[in-house]
Amino acid sequence: MTNGDYYQLLKLLAPEWTVVGTVLAILFADLQFWRNRSVAWRSAGAASILSLGFAAAAGLLIWKRAVTADLLGGTLVLSPTSQYVKLALLGLAIVTAWLCTEGEFTKHVGEFVALIALATAGMMFLVSTENLLMVFVALELVSLSLYVMTAFNKRSPRSAEAALKYFLFGGMAAAFTLFGFSFLYGLTGSIHLPTIAAKISWHAGDPLTLVAIVLVVAGFGFKIAAVPFHLWAPDAYEGAPAPAAAFIASGSKVASFFVLGKLLSVGLPGVGGSGAWKAFSPGWLAVVAILATASMIFGNLAALAQSSLRRLLAYSAIAHAGYALLAIIGGSQPALLYYAITYAVTSVGIFGVVAVVENRTGNEDIAGLAGLRERSFLLSVALSVFVLSLAGVPPLAGFFGKFYAFAAAAKLGSSLGYWWLVALALGASCVSLFYYLQVLKQVWVAPVPEGQGKVAGGWVVSILLALLALAVLVTGAAPELLIRFLK
Amino acid sequence: MNNLPLITLLTLTPLVGALLLALTGDRGERPAKGVALGFGFLALLEALLLVTGFDGKSASLQFVERHAWIPSLGVEYFVAVDGLSILLVLLSALLVPFAVAVSGGVSDRPRTFYALMLLLQAGLFGAFTALNFFHWFIFWEISLVPAYFLIKLWGGPARRSAATQFFIYTFVGSVAMLLAMQAVFLATGTFDLPKLAELARSGELARGLETKLNWTGLSASALGTVLFVGVFLGFAVKVPLMPFHTWLPATYAEAPSSVTMLLTGAMSKMGVYGFLRILAPIFPGPLRDLLGPLMALAVLTIVASAFAAFAQKDLKRMLAYSSINHLGLCLLGLFAAMQPTANTATWQTEKVAALNGVLLQMFNHGLTAAALFGFVALLERRSGGLRGLDDFGGLRKVAPVFAGLMGISLFASLGLPGLNGFIGEFLIFKGAFPLAPFAAALSTLGLLLTAIFLLTLIQRVFAGPLNERWKNFPDLTRGELLVFAPAVALMFVLGVAPQLVVRLINPTVIEAVNRLGI
């Protein structure tokens, strides 16, 4: 079961070490040298260190991109795909860190940036394991970091409220997850996913199996904010500091989707049941299909009624979780990852714009974007790209992501059994266009409010946002550029 | 000479004139009128060339121009003249300069007015020379547009509704005709009128309708009848045949008189020509089947319009009904000629007579009616717009030349021997009496009434005591005399020597009758 080669383990985990090292470096630098500097200076410094460290980690990942490994009984499982996903996570974290330079929500920016790095480390572990215990530990590392990040704006009661809600729901979800894992272990005697896969099919139809599935899916449903485990999301999105919200919406989503997909398709392939039209049978496919349905419907309908931009994004995120679940149902890892990564890039981009605008105007409503075109052309274009991508308008990444996911689901089963789900998803997309256009209407159509001047982010953030928008466009127009890394 | 595309030139001449007028700046009426007259005479010259070059002994199509146009629709550019059309071309060429010369006092947008006149002429030329339905239909419809605007913009007080009524009525007829012809095209794959006539004779058309058209529940002959009715509607409105005439009196009355000259003189002939060129050759079967009712309509038109004319107080309306009456006679002759008979020489002669009569009547009526409306135009101009039957009286005394010439025209219209109107009506009745005695007999009632109301007109306007109001009524000026004298002279000439024109049409008519006989 073990090969005990710790040296190799260390080598393979070099990127993770680098990330953890970055955490320490940031904390050290901030505490030791920058106490007297301005917050802005410190956040830029911290973000720079994080960027350098993560760039190094990314370099290591790229260098070892072809690696495959399975150590310590599935505790550390590396594949090219997991390497690329980690790369994406690093990139998202870098952007998130730079978002801290927009707006002063805390004096302790060093800690905040370090937490981003710490959460990133957790995500990296999360995507490189097939061991349930490791999954749980990594998940908790991520979650705890995010809880704290959410609460970081200590002057804002909403931040505290959001963090509390997030924490309570998260704690409960963790409990569910752990409970579900224990059932799986009980049924199969293993916490190693391939082993579980081999044994669980003996228990197909066992009510206990179903309970286990429901519990596990519920736990992850919380992470990805699928209905009915979404209640924390609007508050967290609204109350958390912008970078925290951005990271919840991006990095956390990528990692969670990756793991959930792996858990279900690698760990529980034999107990999928069916969610096909008129052919329901219990299993995770059915459970996920129900979750997806509820998320798409509820998320889109609720988003229609929002006036707060962040709450709108939260409900849109719920809807998108529903779409992404279609890729899980379709069992297509490339589709799922393409969707999750492009969605994360889009989200972090939107939160970037939101951070800049809120920082300058203090207005969190959609109406706060009024006349943005006159006030910052770059932000307007970038925001339009992101929002249209979310709406699924080609040639942006959001379109191909949806298409890929829907096609995967449509292919499943005989005679288009999951067709109802695809049709529903398409219908839901149509609804979503309405509220996305409301956002763009403010940007492009609404008049510039009186006395509002230009809006501009720092130059690093501006460049990053431009790059993100470009990435959304390019990966959408030429999806193969991204997909070939995900197969 | 034969290489010259004379017909194309003829059609293009007024078009060029119209364009020229439309594109040049506004310089008042006189230059515009001058340009219109110039192009009118140029066209007349070309038409005369056509007539002199026309071989009267041949029944075949002459001056043929034929080019591929839209192959996928079986459409060719195919123009020619034969005996059926040569007179009408000549008529159009005569009437437009006549009408232009008569019109005057167009102070409002004169340029547009004369441009539209010329456009109308182009439409007439096109419609009378085109031998492909598609091509023909373009001109048939295009001529509506200038007429519509001439009425609408320069007409009398109720011009707006009159113009719209005119347009919509005619268009409904056109659409019906178009729909029917589309079905015919579907059955035969061609729009070529002579060819369609041939296919109709050989029975190919009926077979095509049966096999290629998928109208469930209708036999080929019933379908043929339906299509016939469609095409018939288009022409009946235009002629007009009662009860499709209701647009006409208002239109003729509201249109400026010079425009009415063209409407009644030339445009109404398009309808009769359509009967001759399209309806009768392509739908001989259904036409024969429905001959009874059609004949009844013709008789109704002749008699009822005469009665209606009787009741009119407005000169223009009276003349309008008189026009309906005259064109009804044309149709009577036509329907009579379609009467199925034994294929003997005697019957053929009668039919030839009737058809010759129809063609002559068209020409004559065009000339006479145009002259009459022209005179009304002069009356109106002198009286400040009055044209009631009872508004005048005794004009003979103050304006003898005017009264004389208009009187001659009126007599020509009622068919006095020695004037042009006589010979046409005579031939029609000569043919119709043996072929359709009952209808012909009834129609003479119309003739009688016409004579009465036209004489009444003469009496009320020119005879009797002089209405004091008009004691300074000016006689024809020299210019006006110059315009009207040739027209009246032509009435005499044709009355005395109808052979001048009959020789042009007779062979074609004989040929047509021979074909109908099969």
Place this chain on the structure above:
Amino acid sequence: MLAWTIYISFAAAAAMFLLKPDSRQGARVLALVAALAGLAVGLAGALQHAGGGLVTIQKYPWVPTVGAEYYLAADGISLTLVILTGLAAVVGILFSWNVELRTREFFAFYLALIGGVYGVFLSFDLLLLFVFYEIAIVPKYFLIAIWGSTRREYAAMKLALYSFIGSAMVLAGLVAAYVVSGAQTFNLVELAKYPFPASFQNWAFPLVFVGFAILAGLWPFHTWAPTGHSAAPTAASMLLAGVVMKLGAYGCLRVAMTLFPEGLATWRNAIAALAVVGIVYGALVSLTQRDFKFVIGYSSVSHMGFVLLGLMTLSTIGLSGAVLQMFSHGVIAGLLFGVVGRMVYDREHTRDLDELQGRRLSRTMPFAAVTFVVAGLASMGLPGFSGFVAELKVLIGAWQTFPKLAVIAGVGIVLGVAYTLRAVQKAFFSGDQEDVPGAVHGGHAHGESAITLPEKIGAVVLIATTVLIGLYPKLLLDWIVPSFASPLFDGLRKGGLL
């Protein structure tokens, strides 16, 4: 070569933002140059492709994972519509010469829309086609929402949602076809060869067809059209009615009908009936409108009914008539909207026919009056104009299959005459009675500016086009008719439908 129509448009749209934000003339000129270049490329490319057969322009792998290709090609149908797009684009710009508000952005959106439209007409890969189809939606929204008039935001949203719903239906059908065929390709020519099961076609066909037909104004899904057309700024109305509605009809023909011939056979009668209802309904409603633009908007619904009816005839004559009608209506509707939106509304600031009635526009703006009259005549299907040939062909085709519907459509034509005359009458020639003849000669009683040169050029170009095609339709038919011989339509032929 033809592919450059797409690239030029998008490149110019992007290049707009290199201009200074307040440079108006620069934006206009750039837009005009780009549109002219697009038209020139379209024409030149079309001339190269004489014959109308299917010619590949560019073909590269695009998303090999799902089998999508970057596959641009053209047949006679595409060529016709590409030329139409070029024309409409150029004239639209000429008619928007007076846009002063955010000129740069206006033309950027405008050119983006044009680029998307070119893309749709040239794509023979379904996914690619769909991508371009959707690209066209967003600029439409902004063009109306920002530069529109009456209830613009409502109209823009309605248009965007209708389009999006339609495209969602299309996407659903495409994905289904892709999955069912299992061929791992979106190549239209390949997919058209696949014999989809009849039961599948029976629901996939209406899905895709109606999805596209929403944009073509199929009754009863047409309601976006009048509101959208009316609210849109002139150039956008011209494009909407002139080109965008054609996108829908083109999709119906190119995608729905070639992929699902058996489904087509099942639904044919129903759709033909809807098309005719549209013809008559559009005309009737148009007859009662007070808003000048609504008159034209509903007339578009009516005219597009002829396109759909032509498509359902499934005979070469009817189909080629439908394509010709697309072209013809594009030109004529463009002209009508140009007159109403630019010449009348921009100067009189009202489109209410009752209000216009007293203004004697035929005197104050004779050019507009003449242009509208000519356009109106063309629109009512008077022979000599392009609409006549097109409707003639459509109706001939209809006679073959739906004689009764053909007759009803004839009623629609007559109604078309009625509403056109009514509009001509009310808008231009009313109030004539009271005036002293000759009092005003081309003067400008209301102080409005004279018709400008760009407007005149635009109007003349469109009129010349409709007359040219009306008198010599062979120019286009030589491209259109042979297109139906391509293997794309094998499915229809096999079913004995073509």
